[in-house]
Amino acid sequence: MGEPVIRVEHLKKSFRVKGSFLEKKQYVRAVNDVSFSIEKGETLGIVGESGCGKSTLGRTILKIYQPEEGHIYFEGTDLTDLSEKQMHPYRKKMQMIFQDPYASLNPRFTVGEMIAEPMEIYRMYGRKERMERVRELMEVVGLKPDHIQRYPHEFSGGQRQRIGIARTLALNPEFIVCDEPFSALDVSIQAQIINLLEKIQDEQKISYIVVAHNLNAVRHISHNIGVMYLGRLVEIGPAAKIYSEPLHPYTKALISSIPAADPNSAGMMDRVLLEGEVPSPINVPAGCPFSTRCKYCTEKCRERMPELAEADGRKVACVLFQS
Amino acid sequence: MLNPDEYFEPLGELEKGEEAVAVESKSFWKDVWDRFCGNKKALAGLVLLGIIVLIAIIGPIISPYPYDGMDPSISNQGSGLAHWFGTDQMGRDEFTRVLYGARISLMIGFVATAVNVIIGVIYGGIAGYIGGKTDMVMMRIMDVIYSVPAMIYIILIMLILGSNVYAVMIGICVNGWVNMARIVRSEIITLKEREFSMAAFVLGASKRRILFRHLVINAMGPIIVTATLMVPQAIFNEAFLSFIGIGISAPQASLGTLAQDAKMLLAKYPMQMVYPVAVICLVIFALNFIGEGLEDALNPKGRD
Numbered sequence: 001m002g003e004p005v006i007r008v009e010h011l012k013k014s015f016r017v018k019g020s021f022l023e024k025k026q027y028v029r030a031v032n033d034v035s036f037s038i039e040k041g042e043t044l045g046i047v048g049e050s051g052c053g054k055s056t057l058g059r060t061i062l063k064i065y066q067p068e069e070g071h072i073y074f075e076g077t078d079l080t081d082l083s084e085k086q087m088h089p090y091r092k093k094m095q096m097i098f099q100d101p102y103a104s105l106n107p108r109f110t111v112g113e114m115i116a117e118p119m120e121i122y123r124m125y126g127r128k129e130r131m132e133r134v135r136e137l138m139e140v141v142g143l144k145p146d147h148i149q150r151y152p153h154e155f156s157g158g159q160r161q162r163i164g165i166a167r168t169l170a171l172n173p174e175f176i177v178c179d180e181p182f183s184a185l186d187v188s189i190q191a192q193i194i195n196l197l198e199k200i201q202d203e204q205k206i207s208y209i210v211v212a213h214n215l216n217a218v219r220h221i222s223h224n225i226g227v228m229y230l231g232r233l234v235e236i237g238p239a240a241k242i243y244s245e246p247l248h249p250y251t252k253a254l255i256s257s258i259p260a261a262d263p264n265s266a267g268m269m270d271r272v273l274l275e276g277e278v279p280s281p282i283n284v285p286a287g288c289p290f291s292t293r294c295k296y297c298t299e300k301c302r303e304r305m306p307e308l309a310e311a312d313g314r315k316v317a318c319v320l321f322q323s
Numbered sequence: 324m325l326n327p328d329e330y331f332e333p334l335g336e337l338e339k340g341e342e343a344v345a346v347e348s349k350s351f352w353k354d355v356w357d358r359f360c361g362n363k364k365a366l367a368g369l370v371l372l373g374i375i376v377l378i379a380i381i382g383p384i385i386s387p388y389p390y391d392g393m394d395p396s397i398s399n400q401g402s403g404l405a406h407w408f409g410t411d412q413m414g415r416d417e418f419t420r421v422l423y424g425a426r427i428s429l430m431i432g433f434v435a436t437a438v439n440v441i442i443g444v445i446y447g448g449i450a451g452y453i454g455g456k457t458d459m460v461m462m463r464i465m466d467v468i469y470s471v472p473a474m475i476y477i478i479l480i481m482l483i484l485g486s487n488v489y490a491v492m493i494g495i496c497v498n499g500w501v502n503m504a505r506i507v508r509s510e511i512i513t514l515k516e517r518e519f520s521m522a523a524f525v526l527g528a529s530k531r532r533i534l535f536r537h538l539v540i541n542a543m544g545p546i547i548v549t550a551t552l553m554v555p556q557a558i559f560n561e562a563f564l565s566f567i568g569i570g571i572s573a574p575q576a577s578l579g580t581l582a583q584d585a586k587m588l589l590a591k592y593p594m595q596m597v598y599p600v601a602v603i604c605l606v607i608f609a610l611n612f613i614g615e616g617l618e619d620a621l622n623p624k625g626r627d
Contacts, residue, residue, distance in 0.1 A: 062525060091527040103518035108351055108540045118526040151350060167526070 003076040004037035005175050005207040006061065011035070011070035013053075013060045017282055028281045030056040032231035033070070035308070038175070038224075041205040045222030045239065047215055047254065051281060053231040054211040055099075058177040061209070062094055063087060074175070092122055095173040099180035101160035105152040111138070111163055112148035118170045137166040141196060158189035165196065169204075178210045182217050190214070194221050215258045219243050227251045230281055230289035232305070237314020247316045249294045288318070296320060358620040365616020372609040375602070379429055382422035390423040391415065391574035408598045411584060421598050424578040427488060427571065429606065432558040435495040440550050442496070443503025444539060450504070451511030452534045458508070469501045477564060486572040491564060495557050506549050510542035544621035551614035555607040562603055578603045 011034045014027040030053040038044050046054045060067050063079060072079045074090055082090070098104035105114060115134045119125060125133060135145040141162040152160055161181065168176060178197065182190040194217055200206060212218045218225065219239055226236040227248065235248040246252045253272040276293045279285055285292050291301040300319050311321040359365055383390060394414035402409045408417035450461040477494030484490035514520065515538060523533045539546075558578075564570035565579025572580075578599040585595035 064521060064525065088527055091525065096522070096525045098518055098522055100518055104522045106519040106523070106537050106541070108543075110350075117523075117528070121527045121529075121532070164522075167522075171526070 003073075004039050005042075005075060006209075007037040007073040007076075008061060009035050009071045009073075011057070011060060011072065012068045013056055013065055014068060026282050029053075029231045029284055030281070031060055031067075032284075033305075034228075034231075034233045035070075036226060036233065036236055038207045038209065040174075040207055041201060042224065043201065043208040043210055043222045045218035045225045046209060046211045046228060047213065047218055047225060048228035049254075049278065050213065051278070052228045053281075054213075054228055055179050057228070058096070058179050058209055058211050062091075062096055062177055064096075092118075092171045093174045095168040095171060095176045097161075097164055097168055097176060097178040097181045100184050101157055101164050102152075102184070104164055105160055107152055110149050110151055111143070111155075114152070114163060115167045115170055118167060122171060124171075133170070134166075137169055140169065140200070141166040142192075157185050158192060161185060161189075161193055162196070165193075165200075169200065172204070173206060175207045176209075178208055178212075180212050181210065182212060182214055190217055197221060215254070227254060230279065230284055232289055232317065233308065234290065234318065235314065235316045236308065241312070241314050245312075247311060247314070247321055248290075248318045249296055249320075250290045355617075355620045359616050362616040362619060364612050365620070368609040368612025368616065371605060372613065375425060375606055375609065376429060379422050379426040383419055383426065386416065386419040386422070388416035388419045390419050390576065402594065409592075409594060411581075411595055412588060417581075417595060417598060420576050420581060421578070421602055424576045424581050424599060425602050425606070427575065427577040428558050428561055428579070428603070431488065431492055431495070431561045431577070432554040432606075432610075435492050435499060435557040436550055436553045438492070438496045439500040439503055439553055440546065443500040444507050444546060446500065447504035447507030448511050448534050448539055451508035452515055452530070452538065454512070454515075462508075465501050465504060468498050471498070473498055473560070477560075478569060481569055486570065488571060488575070491561050491570055494564075495560055499553065499557065503546070503549055503553070506545050507539070507542060510545055511538050514538045514541050548614055548618045548621060551610060551617055555610040555614075558603065558606060558610075 011031055012029070013031040014029045017026040017028055032053070034057060036044065046057060048054050056065065059065050061072055063072070063082075067080060070080070074094060077090070079087065079090060109117070112131070112134050115137055116130050119130050119133065124130070131148075134148060138145045138148065143159060143162050143166065147155075152163065155163065161184075181193060181197070185193060197208065197210075198221060201208065208221070210218055210221055222239045224237060225239045225242045226233050227242070227246075227250065228234065229250050235242060235246065235251045242251060243255055246255045249272075253274045256272045274293050275295075279289070279292055285302070287300075287302040287304055288294070288297075288306060291297045294301065298319065306317050306319050306322055308315040308317045309322050359369075394410075397410050397414045400410045408421060411417055411420065446461065446465070450458045473494070476497040477491070480494045480497070481490050484493070511534070515533075520533055520537055523537050528537070561570060561577055562579030562582070565577050566583045566586075568583060570579055571577045576584075581599035582596055582603075585592070585599070589596055
């Protein structure tokens with residue numbers, strides 16, 4: 001297999017917390033030592049609870065935030081230290097679909113202007129072909145090309161998300177970060193958008209990172225799943241494996257929290273209930289971040305963060321599975 | 324029990340997959356215009372201003388008297404058929420002079436405002452968008468400029484350039500843009516955190532493009548309102564300067580100069596004072612009404 005589309009190595013990003021100026025400077029470790037890679041045409045789902053750094057991870061990969069440590073490779077090219085100008089050609093290939101379709105569309109632009117804009121920025125096609133292409137893209141994402149002159153406030157949430165997707169596709173990207181693309185939509189629309197994303201992936205061999213907390217939706221769309229807890233990747237592997245037999249104690253708790261359609265079904269897992277609260281990301285416990293809530297926690301866990309290690313066809317960061 | 328059949332009947336064949344859109348598609352500006360027209364006061368202001376501007380432009384051209392044509396034999400006449408507003412102490416036709424003065428006053432108002440808007444939007448936009456230290460330094464420079472009273476700038480500029488239209492305009496602009504810059508800056512600071520600005524960044528848009536194509540266009544509402552209220556401010560400042568005798572000098576005339584000329588003979592010929600002052604009032608009223616109407620039209624409550 002060739003070079004993966006995206007390879008991330010030991011990525012770290014933290015944000016300064018505003019304190020009064022006499023206090024010690026404090027930092028939130030949003031993304032802490034995350035590594036993974038995505039092959040062409042594959043989808044990596046990132047799950048985890050709110051505030052675990054999922055969105056930050058997606059944005060750091062696109063260099064919306066400058067990473068502090070670690071490297072991001074796009075098809076083998078190290079993007080980490082490129083200036084904004086040097087990033088320009090890569091931006092075209094790495095795109096993003098936003099969480100909130102109400103906020104991510106400029107309210108003063110018509111749909112046509114919005115979808116044409118990225119092509120204008122990259123000087124793709126002539127004016128006439130561009131309009132042609134806008135209509136084509138609208139058709140691809142299931143919007144009526146007649147609506148080209150309309151403004152975003154005239155569309156429903158699902159339609160706006162389609163506008164966002166069409167705008168992203170205008171650049172023929174090879175990699176898209178979908179930052180909670182479903183969470184602002186209702187369930188029936190979620191399904192439509194998932195199907196649309198899958199259809200586009202099949203046709204254009206695009207790789208996705210799908211960040212979400214809707215575990216069922218992520219399972220449906222992802223080939224691989226990464227589970228994050230407090231900025232760390234605690235388990236990563238094929239979606240089927242992770243959902244059917246999660247290994248990391250946190251993943252177990254997370255997967256068991258998915259409501260079952262049929263509560264009496266044989267496959268229903270026992271509920272794993274977590275005790276206590278998520279520790280503040282400002283004071284992440286030493287060692288394994290999950291150690292404060294883990295029932296298998298031992299002295300060893302509190303000393304050192306275990307590395308991601310191969311176990312049963314996936315990687316887990318837990319002392320229980322270290323060889 | 325109600326029988327639903329009495330109230331409902333089956334719908335005819337609908338076109339497949341057609342989503343009927345009930346409301347006519349309206350752009351933001353069309354919407355604003357419609358709401359503006361619904362406001363009688365604002366619309367009256369606009370019509371009044373339109374009439375004054377129109378007369379001020381064509382009036383002096385079709386008037387049989389030149390604005391500076393003196394004729395001592397007919398000085399200080401009252402209103403009559405030949406001279407609608409009478410004549411001044413030099414025998415110049417007051418009607419022509421008032422129109423000519425209105426033209427100069429309006430020109431100063433609009434040109435000074437245009438300059439203020441351009442400088443204010445660019446300066447405030449850059450400060451707000453870049454933020455951090457750049458913003459801090461730019462804001463402090465602005466504070467320094469603003470801390471010196473406008474009158475001092477104007478008088479200094481008059482000393483250098485002499486009493487003419489350009490000096491007044493530059494004088495008004497020296498610190499007139501500061502308010503605009505402040506408003507634009509604060510708007511941009513909130514707008515740049517909105518997700519569509521991040522979306523534009525991800526799509527590869529340059530800083531300049533994000534600022535001027537995405538953010539400023541969303542700040543147009545407050546910019547327009549502020550600009551509309553800047554025009555009467557500038558007209559008033561010019562009138563004031565001319566009235567205290569440091570504005571535009573004879574034979575040119577602005578509305579302020581005319582009022583100043585009439586001051587000496589106020590007790591005997593009060594009408595010479597009334598006409599220019601009335602025009603100033605009308606212009607300022609009209610512009611304030613338009614400004615208020617625009618403010619309501621641009622920020623209706625409960626709209627996103």
